[in-house]
Amino acid sequence: MNTRAMWAIIRKDLKVVLQSKSVLIPLIMVPLILLVLMPGVGGLLLANADADSEMITDFRREAGAFFDNLPDTFSTRLDQYDNEVQRITYILFNMFFPSLYLILPVMAANVIAADSFAGEKERKTLEALLYAPTTDRELYLAKIVGPWVAGIAIGWLGYIAFALVVTATTFSYMGEAFIIDGTWLLLIIWIVPAAAGLGLGAMVWVSSRVSTFQEAYQLGGMIVIPLILLILGQVGGVVYFSPLIVLIIGAVLWVPTIILIWYGARSFKRGELIARL
């Protein structure tokens, strides 16, 4: 393995990506909205909610479908809380946010890969790279490591920001910090890498079929649609996050991720790439 050459490619791709506004803007805005702004507003609203108001006391009735299918372990957990505001807080940040959270690594890896695969084609910098003394496999590996690792890193940093914001806004009435539990831990170490890999793999596939960053970005963005279905499933009381569910969702995500990355490796051949330039 020509690791030095691979490092050079990874560094180059990330350096180039960071110069692009069309990559940086979603990369900054999406985490800010999903993991800082939304939980911050949610936390503040709940912190100032009147626990005896009808809106809060009727919560259980209004969110009927959700509570009807609630697993036992979860009910037990909810019963530990004194009032409805605390329960709503727990549900909001441990049930609904995880699926929103998953959008982040998918999107981040996706947009970075759009720049370093389709964007590279568009900027015509691929040709010189193909003349470099690496094998096709080394070149491919080097090109996927950057977006993948960046997607995971952004996912992890996003979690830290999220946990801090939730703690800061809810500590006053929850009396506890928002700490990692088994579900979140699995989300972070098992699903985030799969999700980033999925965003990346989808983009590698899309990039081989389009010729500009913009096209790739728009088409590749479709990969978040399954995640939105997941969110709807939760609201409808079909999907509940628990360690087991997270394990299963992770496994389901890893399958297409591995297929896409493997397929990308198979079709990443110099001879074919250069003929399509």
Added chain:
Amino acid sequence: MTSYAINMQGVTRRFGDTCAVDDLSLSVAVGEVFGFLGHNGAGKTTSVRLLNGVLMADSGDIRVLGLDPQTEGPQLRSRTGVLTETPSLDERLTATDNLTIYADLYGVPVQQVKQRVSTMLETFGLSDRAHEKVGGYSKGMKQRLALARAFLHEPELIFLDEPTSGLDPVATQEVHEMIRHVSQDEGRTVFLCTHNLVEAQRLCNRVAVMEHGRLAAMGTPKELAREIGTNVTYRLEIGLEQRQAALDILKRIPSLMDVQSDDEALMFTSTDREMIPDLLTQLVSTDVRVYALTPQATSLEDIYLALHARKGHRQ
């Protein structure tokens, strides 16, 4: 070890119905500056890609620096340097970044990278703008940076795909100097794709002329001139008072064409070398004082155009 830097035998590469390179055989000796000429779409760029194992041939045998580009591509490419047709630079990065990345890619010894990069920038006159983004460079500066990148790892064999296209005369001259320097002083082999015939004539030991993927002619510019038998123009200097007598003689020789005279000499064109001794005998025997009879060098351009005319290929 072979003394050939490049050896291709019967190499063919198709793209759909187009035969980009068609049964091509040629060899380039180590240390040679080899000119690869041809019209647009003749197959020059495709050949460079095949020779570097970046594109695979459909059939035929290729050896470059003793290696097979298709199976030993990475080893081979670490010893070749390529200036691609478009500069293929990262315009969002500075010149220094561009070169540093490629120094790492090509395995320039770590402790030498900094020095080498700044030397190359210096050599190609880019030092004072080394920390600017390449996007803001002029076309000529980009071309120079791309050249610097091709030379960066001191390759034994250098491929230059139209290195002076779009450059002004001064920059062109500098690139020519650079090519001479690396070939004559450093003994590197240069494979030069160009449609600039003057450039090829000036720099190349040998040239190949491509026509629709096939080799139309190959040899030194002189050999080609002889082989193709193009018209040679001669300049005859004689005593002025005998001009009319000389003209009469010239006009009587049927193989001479385009007889003209200016203030100092007579000019004529012929394809037939054998008439020269006869002509001189006649001139001397009529007491014409001959000071000089000089063939004007046939330019590669003449050869090239003659080739096209003869084959009637160009639509």
